[in-house]
Amino acid sequence: MLEAYVPILIFVFVATGFAIFTLIMSGLLHPERYNKVKLEPYECGIEPETDARDRYSIRYYLVAMLFVIFDVETVFMFPWAVIMDELALFGLIEMIVFLFILVVGYVYAWRKGALEWA
């Protein structure tokens, strides 16, 4: 049974070896000519205004969390839609139940002021 895992073991060795090899080689070969622009953190080309280690509003956290929840919901709906004809009415009802639970959470977050920005 264990022999079946030998390819995976080889794969692990090759992957690790490749990473180490590339790091060492680029460390040996690359030219070191730094300037101010080069040392800045890369942020999609926009010039950073302040240091990244700064306090920011806790609301970002809440919004990010809500975003993730509804993002995952959408991800969940795609495979459901693809096999909708197999699941038929049962699948539709299950999805309505799922959405209902999410909507309750959404209404709760809304009424509690999680979406207010002030």
Next chain:
Amino acid sequence: MPAGFSAADFYNILPELVLTGGALLVLIVDVLTARQQRGLLAWVTLGVLVATLLALLPFSDVNTVASRGLLAIDGFAFFFKLVFLLTALVTVLMSSSYIEVEGLRAGEYYFLILCATLGMMFMASGIDLITIFIGLETMAVAFYILAGFLKPNRRSNEAAVKYFLLGAFSLGLLLYGMSILYGLSGTTNVRELATVLASQERNALLIVGLVMVVAGIGFKIAAVPFHMWAPDVYEGAPTPVTAFLSVGSKAASFAMLLRLFMEGLPFLADMWQPMFWVLAVMSMTVGNLAALTQSNIKRMLAYSSIAHAGYLLIGVVANSSRGVTAMMIYLLLYVFMQLGAFAVVVMLRRQDVAGDELKDLSGLYFRYPTAAVAMLFFMLSLGGLPPTAGFMGKFWLFSAAIESGFIWLAVIGVLNSAVSLYYYIRVVVFMWMKEEALGSPIVASPSMAVALTVALAGAVVFGVYPRPLFELAQESAQSIGGVAAAVSALSF
């Protein structure tokens, strides 16, 4: 409907569906009512729990497998669901005044209590590794938040972070162990696991998986040496949450343990019995010795709860139908005595007194004789003195051990009970023989009075007349013992 599912599957999880709907209802009621009417939430929560209880009652004689072999709806699950609902009911009853004093958000609090109960119910009836794990996760996540519910309180924050980190780590261990068991057997169904693994040769990987599962569950039941989180979390968490955690979470984890080991791995008993023997002895000894020196009641009860995990493990080591019965009886009695003791501690919390130090109990008898006498009963019961419920529970546990030939284990258990009496009686000494403690008067709200009465009635009545409880537990234990016996007959 997909193949394998039917309308009966929805009927079989009716109590869980009611509870889920009820939890959502609590959230909706919370956002729709004004801040002054939040007292309503406790009533809604109680209503939900009673409705769930009523939905559960028709299942007392059912013995079936539902949802494509994910859930077992049997006597064993019924008994434990009863225990969880009872625990949640008493916890909610004792919470309302505490929430007011601490100024907590009631809606989220009750919602999380209901979610934790839901998770426990799935842990008790799950017979699939994944179902059991998701039930455990549902319960654990709710408890992580509940432990940190006193937001401005540093100890509460510490409790939440510690519980979350160690809990996540232990869940990881458990999941890893489960994945190894799955890898060896090719099935996640606990009952199929038993038949598949019984026909295979034992190898080192199986032992690794077994040890990881034992360690993961050891964290959840707070058995030594996996107990380090318990005292800090119990001390920091809001007191009603501590009560719920120490009874509900423990009972659910023991239900999971019994499902996994009695139904899933009975043929490995010669391997896990010694492990649990060591865990039981260490939990009893370390728990009781550490409890001796505590000055904080919640910490003391935490160590006492560690010791009780040790007593309960005796029933696992016995590995017999009698052992399972004894554990189930003890867990139900533990609901009454442990929740009762915590109810008194919750009552001590007033506007100006934290009420969790032993000295806060000083002279309680002279000002509040009823509360002091109730506490006396709970302490004697936890210590296991006749004629209280704790004595009956310990009697069955130890006799199950002796019947299975673990005489030394029973002897160590009895010696430990004797040691434990010192710190239980010390509470009584404070209540009767010390000067009265200062502080504003203690007021027992009506709901608190009901909670105390229920706990006291359970601890006293079942100590004197345990027969109905014994019969219920014996009948419920059959559904799990029967499978174990059938499988061991098959493998030899």
